[in-house]
Amino acid sequence: MMRDTRIRRLPMALSALVALALAVLPVPSVLEALRPDFLVLVVFYWSIESPRAGGLTLAFTAGLALDVIHGVVLGQHALALTLMAAWATHLRLRLRVFSILSQCLTIFALLTGYQFVLFWVDGATGNPVTTFGRWLAPVVGALLWPVLAGILGRLHER
Amino acid sequence: MVAFRSTDTSGRTTGLLLRCVLYCLLALALIIVDKHYDHLGRIRRLLSIVAYPVQIAVASPFEGWDWFRESVTTRDALRADKAKLEAELRLAQFRLQRYEALEAESLRLRALRNNTAGITDRFLIGDVMDLDLDAFRERVLVDKGARDGVFVGQAVLDSGGVFGQVARVGQLTAEVILVSDATHAIPVQINRNGLRTIAVGTGDMGRLKLPYLPTSADVISGDLLVTSGLGGGFPAGYPVGTVAEVKRDPAQSLADVDVKPAAALDRSRELMFVWLRPQASSPVPAASATSGASVAPSGHAAAPAPAQPPSQSAAAIPPKTPPPAKNLPPAKTPPPAKTPPPAGANDE
Numbered sequence A: 001m002m003r004d005t006r007i008r009r010l011p012m013a014l015s016a017l018v019a020l021a022l023a024v025l026p027v028p029s030v031l032e033a034l035r036p037d038f039l040v041l042v043v044f045y046w047s048i049e050s051p052r053a054g055g056l057t058l059a060f061t062a063g064l065a066l067d068v069i070h071g072v073v074l075g076q077h078a079l080a081l082t083l084m085a086a087w088a089t090h091l092r093l094r095l096r097v098f099s100i101l102s103q104c105l106t107i108f109a110l111l112t113g114y115q116f117v118l119f120w121v122d123g124a125t126g127n128p129v130t131t132f133g134r135w136l137a138p139v140v141g142a143l144l145w146p147v148l149a150g151i152l153g154r155l156h157e158r
Numbered sequence B: 001m002v003a004f005r006s007t008d009t010s011g012r013t014t015g016l017l018l019r020c021v022l023y024c025l026l027a028l029a030l031i032i033v034d035k036h037y038d039h040l041g042r043i044r045r046l047l048s049i050v051a052y053p054v055q056i057a058v059a060s061p062f063e064g065w066d067w068f069r070e071s072v073t074t075r076d077a078l079r080a081d082k083a084k085l086e087a088e089l090r091l092a093q094f095r096l097q098r099y100e101a102l103e104a105e106s107l108r109l110r111a112l113r114n115n116t117a118g119i120t121d122r123f124l125i126g127d128v129m130d131l132d133l134d135a136f137r138e139r140v141l142v143d144k145g146a147r148d149g150v151f152v153g154q155a156v157l158d159s160g161g162v163f164g165q166v167a168r169v170g171q172l173t174a175e176v177i178l179v180s181d182a183t184h185a186i187p188v189q190i191n192r193n194g195l196r197t198i199a200v201g202t203g204d205m206g207r208l209k210l211p212y213l214p215t216s217a218d219v220i221s222g223d224l225l226v227t228s229g230l231g232g233g234f235p236a237g238y239p240v241g242t243v244a245e246v247k248r249d250p251a252q253s254l255a256d257v258d259v260k261p262a263a264a265l266d267r268s269r270e271l272m273f274v275w276l277r278p279q280a281s282s283p284v285p286a287a288s289a290t291s292g293a294s295v296a297p298s299g300h301a302a303a304p305a306p307a308q309p310p311s312q313s314a315a316a317i318p319p320k321t322p323p324p325a326k327n328l329p330p331a332k333t334p335p336p337a338k339t340p341p342p343a344g345a346n347d348e
Helices: A002-024 A038-049 A055-070 A076-097 A100-124 A132-157 B002-036 B041-071 B075-096 B099-112 B284-291 B343-347
Strands: B120-127 B139-142 B155-157 B162-169 B174-178 B185-190 B196-201 B208-210 B224-227 B239-247 B256-261 B270-276
Touching: A002 A038, A002 A055, A002 A132, A002 B041, A038 A055, A038 A076, A038 A100, A038 A132, A055 A076, A055 B002, A055 B041, A076 A100, A076 B002, A100 A132, B075 B099, B185 B239, B208 B239
Parallel strands: none
Antiparallel strands: B120 B270, B139 B174, B155 B162, B155 B270, B162 B174, B185 B196, B185 B224, B196 B208, B208 B256, B224 B239, B239 B256
């Protein structure tokens, strides 16, 4: 069993690293607000697909990495990501039998919840970002979900 | 596989909840400690070292591409570039000729008044790393950090003028908050007549605002704004921007003034960190630290303040246009327009 988890951890760490890099990849400023939360989607995928291998620890670590790399208050993304990953883990058996559309809708709800926690912490620590733009990321993220799940599924099966 | 997972589920439901609660409490504790205390500074610095390879890995392909493009430019393009740079250099040297003499004179005069605050001492050049930190905040990451002596609140310039100030320092990197960030404010002075006020960021890289000028203020479009050096954060006399548009609505008591920043906020790749000369002896900054703190919040600007002459804390705006001579603050009065290291820098 040890070997089993270890095998599954490699693609997990790799995909998380790539997603972290995508989170700070420079893009034209028009597209900046549309950038989906790649790392969040990746964490959701692993929480749904194999919660044993990483689960909440992955979520918390990834959140901390996002905090450091975005330079916001430590724990903000960690809190949001842990909460939503726990929710995703809770829903995972249902999610697997959902149609693509329902999956996207559920992911949209999770991503919106994630943004909401970020929004709340932003406000509570005195740096509210009230632009409408921040609510676009969940939409793009949800649309991207089938593609991302497909790619990660391939990676997972190998 | 599937069977394994389903047995797995039932046993782990409580575990999931417990771990979720534990991690959330940990995250909340981190947020509170990071917000209210200073203990996490060192941890954050260490973590920023861990993040550094990722940042390098993301930024380097773009830098490599830039390098590649640069190295394949034609000879003609290089020649044209060289001619242009030489012309610029000549112009700059013309302007510089009198600078030394003027600086010496300024130092002498300031020494007479026992006020050497805001004179630059030394520079350090840093490169902007090609990363998007946050879509909704105006920040950049620069490749100089605590190791190079960079500190929080330090003024940052580019070749055009004031760029911003250091908001957070890592071991190897520093985060610079731009003058155009919505939480940033900087004490400025109109070069033409010495009128002092505060320039506030808008969240838009091409625009600053002067929200505290009354409609009767002597400001016209084209006016150059320079740092006033009050508050001690920024060196005095560096260009911040030029007034682009002044809208005076007779029904309002405050004018609506747009400023175009002097620094190339969206293009600069090289920034200068500035160290100010340590002050000889002056009680000024200590006194000003408290008096000016109330000016900064940008929400203050929205409430149309009645046109009574601002008395103590709001004294950033002289009620009428006073004669220029009066405006140069005597060394002893607490400078009213002290801007705290902007709200954004502190509050996180």
